[in-house]
Amino acid sequence: MTRHIATGIGLFIIGFTLLVALIGPSLVPHDPFTQDLMQRLQPPAWLGGSGEHLFGTDQLGRDYLARLVYGARISLLIGACAALTSGVIGITLGVLGGFFGGRVDDVVMFVITCRLSIPLILVALAIVSAVGSSLTIVVLTLGLLLWDRFAVVARTTTMQVRNLDYVAAAQAAGASLWHVLAREVVPNIAHHLVVVATLEVALAILLESVLSFLGLGVPAPLPSWGLMIAEGKDYMFFEPWVIMVPGLALFVLVLGINLVGDGLRDLFGTRSRG
Amino acid sequence: MGVFLLRRAILAVLVCLTVLVISFALTRVAGDPALAVAGPQATAADLASIRTAYGLDRPLPAQFLDWVVAAAHGDLGRSYLFREPVANLVAARLPVTLTLGLVGLSFAIVIAVPLGMLAALNEGRPLDRIVTGFALLGQALPSFWLALILIILFGLRWQLLPIAGVEDWTGYVLPGLVLSFSAIPALMRLTRSGMIEAMGSDYIRTARAGGLSRLSIVCKHAARNAAMPVVAIAAVQLGFMLGGSIVIEAVFNLPGVGFLAWESISKNDFPVVQAVVLILALIYIGLTLGADLLNAVLDPRLRAQ
Numbered sequence: 388m389t390r391h392i393a394t395g396i397g398l399f400i401i402g403f404t405l406l407v408a409l410i411g412p413s414l415v416p417h418d419p420f421t422q423d424l425m426q427r428l429q430p431p432a433w434l435g436g437s438g439e440h441l442f443g444t445d446q447l448g449r450d451y452l453a454r455l456v457y458g459a460r461i462s463l464l465i466g467a468c469a470a471l472t473s474g475v476i477g478i479t480l481g482v483l484g485g486f487f488g489g490r491v492d493d494v495v496m497f498v499i500t501c502r503l504s505i506p507l508i509l510v511a512l513a514i515v516s517a518v519g520s521s522l523t524i525v526v527l528t529l530g531l532l533l534w535d536r537f538a539v540v541a542r543t544t545t546m547q548v549r550n551l552d553y554v555a556a557a558q559a560a561g562a563s564l565w566h567v568l569a570r571e572v573v574p575n576i577a578h579h580l581v582v583v584a585t586l587e588v589a590l591a592i593l594l595e596s597v598l599s600f601l602g603l604g605v606p607a608p609l610p611s612w613g614l615m616i617a618e619g620k621d622y623m624f625f626e627p628w629v630i631m632v633p634g635l636a637l638f639v640l641v642l643g644i645n646l647v648g649d650g651l652r653d654l655f656g657t658r659s660r661g
Numbered sequence: 662m663g664v665f666l667l668r669r670a671i672l673a674v675l676v677c678l679t680v681l682v683i684s685f686a687l688t689r690v691a692g693d694p695a696l697a698v699a700g701p702q703a704t705a706a707d708l709a710s711i712r713t714a715y716g717l718d719r720p721l722p723a724q725f726l727d728w729v730v731a732a733a734h735g736d737l738g739r740s741y742l743f744r745e746p747v748a749n750l751v752a753a754r755l756p757v758t759l760t761l762g763l764v765g766l767s768f769a770i771v772i773a774v775p776l777g778m779l780a781a782l783n784e785g786r787p788l789d790r791i792v793t794g795f796a797l798l799g800q801a802l803p804s805f806w807l808a809l810i811l812i813i814l815f816g817l818r819w820q821l822l823p824i825a826g827v828e829d830w831t832g833y834v835l836p837g838l839v840l841s842f843s844a845i846p847a848l849m850r851l852t853r854s855g856m857i858e859a860m861g862s863d864y865i866r867t868a869r870a871g872g873l874s875r876l877s878i879v880c881k882h883a884a885r886n887a888a889m890p891v892v893a894i895a896a897v898q899l900g901f902m903l904g905g906s907i908v909i910e911a912v913f914n915l916p917g918v919g920f921l922a923w924e925s926i927s928k929n930d931f932p933v934v935q936a937v938v939l940i941l942a943l944i945y946i947g948l949t950l951g952a953d954l955l956n957a958v959l960d961p962r963l964r965a966q
Contacts, residue, residue: 389790500672501679504949506904506941509922513687513934516926593803597908600805601923616806627813634806642801649797 394650400643408459417450419457419610424448428626442632445615446622451629454610455636461611462592462640465526469591470584472530477537478580482568484538485545495542502535511594512603520606525598529591540583544576551575578655585648589641596637612637669953673946680946681732684938685725688931732939738932742925747936751918755940758910758917762903764833765840766895773845774891777852784857793853796846804905808839808912825914836913843905844898851890892959896952900945 412419417440424447430436431443431451442452484495514528548554549572557571596613598604605611607618612633619629712718716727731738737747780792815822815835822834907919914920918937925933 497672497675497679501676501683504676504680504942504945505683506907506938506945507901508905508907509919509926509934509938509941510683510687512907512923512926513938516929517687589801596803597805601908601911602927613803613805616809620809623809623813624817630806630809634803634809637803637806638801641803642798645797645801 390650390653393646397643397646397650400639401647404459404463404640404643407456408463411456411459412453415450415453415456417453419449419453420608422447422449428622428629430626431628431632434628443628445629446618451632454615455612455633458610458612458615458633459636459640461522461605461609462595462637465522465529465595465605466588466592468526469529469533469595470587472526473532473534473587473591474537474580474584476530477534478541478573480534481538481541482545482572485542486549486568486572488546492542495538499535499538502532507532508594508597511598512601515598515603520603522605522609525595525604529594533587533591533594536583536587537580540579541576544579545572548572548575582648582652582655585644585651589644589648592637592644593641665957666954669950673950676946677943680942681729681939682725684935684942685728687938688935689721728935732936737936740925740930740933742928742930742933747932750921750933751936751940754916754918754921757915758903758906758919761833761836761840761906761909761915761917762899764837765902766844766899768837768841769844769848769898770895772841773848774852777849778856780849780853781856781860792849796849799842800846802842804839804843805908805912807842808836808909811835811839812912826916832915836909836915840902840906840909844902847894847898848891851894855890888959892955893952896948900948903944904941
């Protein structure tokens, strides 16, 4: 029962964020990029500010609500695209290793171990710094680095499925390798992968915020929530809401996604040892 | 046992080599390192002489071999920025990062394991749900945000703990706490599920039937078996923490390896970046090897492989 409520809350959070990301920018009267230095650091309406900027303004006079809403778009976009990219890489690796076993599997396991050994944030920072920061680069970098869980789960579940009757039947009937993998194996491990995908979206969103916070993620003036927190850091002792609002947004969104992921995990009965 | 160790050791060496290649390639992706040293005002002659001085005019494989051989002797090159040997820079800062990691792991274990056991012993009841919910919240919390909030609270409101630097041990408390949050959810879940599984197993039932008290059962038998996956994941988490400390060190201004790496990345100080990636990877590989060893010692079934 609690599980259903929790998943419901998660779905609501995601749905709400999606809605905000899609139509929010059109609803908010201000533009997230217009600076107005006469209006710097106006407090939000509930802390005594004027109604003109509902959530106040940042240090360059840009409307905070507009930036927040636009930031939702960035977070969701990066989260989804990065998870998609890493999913393609990880699932391919995992299925190949799990299905063929032997030398192929040894190679796949080796690649996974190498990937796990490198310090993730450091390498991501180095790549973005080297190649230059942009939305595409961040997505690609995260996608190239976050595939390990996909690979591990795909590999394990493929190994479980590989020996089942319907796979053997398909092979006996002369199905091509591609058919067996795409039509027999993958659809039957898909539910596990969906759970991983949900959690990877959350992870990608968190990591993007870390990269942006450190100045090597989404480039300014794009309003990534992590970047907003970084920009607000200098003023946080006097205007703590500057970091509270985007941080809360991040926290709630990631929480919502994790709740849905856990709910899916329970739904598909794929509870494993974490 | 010997064969198992040998296999793992060989694998570790191969992974090391691959990481060497990756970290070397990483810094070459940026293009011309000579530009980073010389700055944008450099003339062609400056660049040429810099290249010769740093050995950047040699073919890439030769540069790589040079670096590997030097690294094997403990010479990790010279920082472009500090003009000091990288090894010195790293050695000066590694203790801070290692201390931070260990403090973080200690906090994580001290908080997560009892909570996990509590949740397991109350499985399905409200206490379990509360604890699991807490883990869920911890997983969603951005570490740098938590750090900033704690800084506001402890730096401004309650002036109890330092919020920057590490003059004494108190400087590690807040950063360690924030760092522990990244490991607590996983450790707690694992302890909980491990305990639940162990408590439901046959030998526990036998112990109960034999009349052993619940406390004795929990402490001696169930906990010991649940400890195994926790040990493995604790080592892995420590490895992640060391890599992830970069954010915490940046926020709390700790003079650690992570902070050094961040500075070096921002300023294109390639030798340092290369070296830090390598060292952190080596530590992680060492930790997982150690964890495997420990597991093999704890669980005789593994040795038979």
